Amino acid sequence: MNGAEALAQGLRSAGLDTVFANPGTSEMHLVGALAAVPGMRLVPGLFEGVLSGAADGHARLTGRPAGLLLHLGPGLANATANLHNASRAGSPVVSIVGEHRSSLLPFDPPLASDIEAIARPYAGWIRRLERPEEAAEAARAAVAAALGTPARHAVLIVPADVAWGEAGLPDTGGGPLAPRVDPVPDARIELMADMLRTGGHAAALLLGGTLLDGRGSLLAGRIAAATGCRVLSETFPTAQRRGAGLPYLERLPYFPAEVLQTLDGVRSLVLAGAREPVAFFGYPGRPDRLVPEGCGVDRLCGPGEDGHAALEALAGLLGAGSADPVLLPEQRPLRPEGRLTVDAVGQAIGSLLPENAIVVDEAITSGAPCYRFTVQAPAHDWLSLTGGSLGFGLPAALGAAVAAPGRKVLALVGDGSALYTNQALWSLARTGADVVVVVFANRAYRILQLEYANMGLGSPAPAAQDLMRLDTPDLDFVSLARGFGILAARADEAGEFTRILERALAEPGPFLIETVV
Amino acid sequence: MNGAEALAQGLRSAGLDTVFANPGTSEMHLVGALAAVPGMRLVPGLFEGVLSGAADGHARLTGRPAGLLLHLGPGLANATANLHNASRAGSPVVSIVGEHRSSLLPFDPPLASDIEAIARPYAGWIRRLERPEEAAEAARAAVAAALGTPARHAVLIVPADVAWGEAGLPDTGGGPLAPRVDPVPDARIELMADMLRTGGHAAALLLGGTLLDGRGSLLAGRIAAATGCRVLSETFPTAQRRGAGLPYLERLPYFPAEVLQTLDGVRSLVLAGAREPVAFFGYPGRPDRLVPEGCGVDRLCGPGEDGHAALEALAGLLGAGSADPVLLPEQRPLRPEGRLTVDAVGQAIGSLLPENAIVVDEAITSGAPCYRFTVQAPAHDWLSLTGGSLGFGLPAALGAAVAAPGRKVLALVGDGSALYTNQALWSLARTGADVVVVVFANRAYRILQLEYANMGLGSPAPAAQDLMRLDTPDLDFVSLARGFGILAARADEAGEFTRILERALAEPGPFLIETVV
Structure with missing residues (x-):
């Protein structure tokens, strides 16, 4: 078998079964090998930022x-912005990046680049294969590292040349690899x-990361029932x-003043998988750290730690193991x-959201009512935009749909954010992904219009306004969606939107609704 | 004045008059300042790869x-792939990258990243401002470095905080900066x-880079007339x-076997602004270096050197200063x-191309007949795809149109390549750019279908084929263009295409033609 085949089998044996792919000439042997491995799914994308956002969405649902x-290098560079989001989400991702054959590199051909340097800002592990014989082992090592x-x-x-070179008959067995976590120290x-026991109503547990799954939230709810602490996300x-x-x-709000208002009265903040509240951006004369003065901040657990076990132990210590959390009725x-x-879009979604749906939220200024x-x-x-790098929503919806067949995915996207990786619409069509996309067409980078004022800059000059407006000409998302092969409709009235959404949710496959808000 | 204003004035005084922009909250003061500088044009783009490709196109025409x-960091990351092409083209570009205020960085907010590390693979000069007082000087230094x-x-x-901080009254004068070149040593x-004098018909002058302007080509033509050498691009x-x-x-062809065939009989190759011919990609059992055995390769001049003066001196030494080059009749x-x-598309373009047009060629497998x-x-x-990173064509056409008002721009793009940075279509509409886009819709990454076979992999399995086909569903570029606010039409027959092209060339503003080939 050749190096590419050994690599593909190594990935598959380690439990990796989905590859979002946009190969070029230098990856042709990898394409051939991956396509030949039983149980390996290849999902095409027309731009690499679509692939990395999809991998992030996939990882968030499957772990x-x-x-x-x-x-x-350029293919990896195009994937980078959504790797920023994936990195902030703590999502495992394995990138297979082709490279020129070794003998060609000294000639510095047009597509040569320093791939390691391009990878470094968002890679926790980088390995360049030297010989085909190591491909199977390296593939498993990459999955383990992720x-x-x-x-x-x-x-x-x-x-x-590693991909097409002879790899012999390497061991590609070993079974799927599982996510690892470190235990949280008892102390x-x-x-x-102690913090939560003594804090009472002035204590708050801030949940984040993987602890926002149902299990973590229920444990936090028990602790709240037993101690009276607040629980935030x-x-x-x-x-x-x-x-x-x-x-x-x-949920902690976005703008600094609102975060401080929400945390008003909290004297002890315990972080469980979440980070300390800080401003998303700095503003002249306003604070960076968004914790009330005199409030203590302590961390129960962070990324890579077994937060669920820690929360369970914490609940035990607080006598909350059998407490009844307050649960929301439907x-x-x-x-x-x-x-x-x-607001009307939010109401319509609230009135129709199917059981066990997956919502991907990149609606920026329009998303709060939906939540x-x-x-x-x-x-x-x-699922939300963890890293603030726009272009996450449509790709993540693709990844979620691939990861969770049988579940309906609802992607909420701003017109500005949707444009960064709009090519994802084609991949939705190609895969028949069960995704309803709602585009909030406010014809602007509305967040920037707000932030310009928040910076104390007053009213923008026309040339500055031009950079924040998506009109002249208006974008037509129905036309864009049809261009990518997706059914689409526009809604101008709330009842109409609700009827279109109801129909879209009832039908399988992708559908886009442009809401002019 | 604040740091942003000092920076904007410094850029303008150094001769920079166009900024392709996609700012966020952290760049609001920069937006305000740039919008206020007389003679500074801000061009909005919906994705940063559009901006960097436009800057490349702009630089190629203006120098x-x-x-x-x-x-x-993520904004810079999105610009990277077209910075690869710009770097291979030797295009000067100045990136202004916003950063969080210094006091916020230790808290590692969601959008924080290692901007220097993201910049490094394609930056020849990087500077992080520390104080507003240095902004004007740093702006001029950046233009000088570019x-x-x-x-x-x-x-x-x-x-x-550097952007909004007080910069005092810095010196923002000094006049526009000019491109610099080093002289080529006489020896x-x-x-x-000597090489060309003794080589005769077995010598060849390979022109590249800036020497392919009319002046360089005419000098090479004189040298050919005097010595009998071949002139290649x-x-x-x-x-x-x-x-x-x-x-x-x-023109040297793309595929290795054809390059070697073209250079057959050449015993002495003189590089003038061009690089030694090498394979774009490696193939099993085929050569990397594409120079006939026994052929000497010498370099007259490379990037950063005054190739025009060197060619002129060379012509003088060869007694070709007043030789009559063979010039092509219309x-x-x-x-x-x-x-x-x-072929029919190429003929139509050849029959209609306006005087002094600018052609941007990213048609990949479909471009040769047009040339x-x-x-x-x-x-x-x-203008062609110097670095092989797809997504250059539409952005570069935008940049060319902004750089050269009054000239018609023709963008030739493959359906696959156009999709990487399709958002450029909206910027064409917004700016009313005088660009006719011809999309070659072969519904495939045709180059990969060819290269898969070239690699000796035979016929791809269906899962591999799926990664090279752009059908199922077909992309509809007319619909996409309209979604971005551009007039568009589809042509299925040669006469029809010619008539549409003729009309599009006659009208000002952007127009897209999808050719189903």
């Missing part, structure tokens, strides 16, 4: 890495128990299980009629 | 850097004269002046009728 097949503590992006650079758990959850049958978690908002506002109106919808998962 | 305004020897990508990282020119010219009234240059192909093939059928068209400039 396992998907692979990326990328063409040399599943390490903490989970990370692992990059395997594969020169073409730390005991300290946090981080602003941009990686994947939050929420809705009816789960405890209510107060309650849906009424179907909206009349003017189509972001609010689904708080008591049937239980679902909510 | 001067355009600016990029980018949002933190115009250095060789020209390069210069990156200025601007923390938000080298004399050696090359590199495979992917940065910006070639060509057509009627200029000498014919034989001759257009007939307007095609019948089946729409890539061939325009060889005797009225003089025009031909």
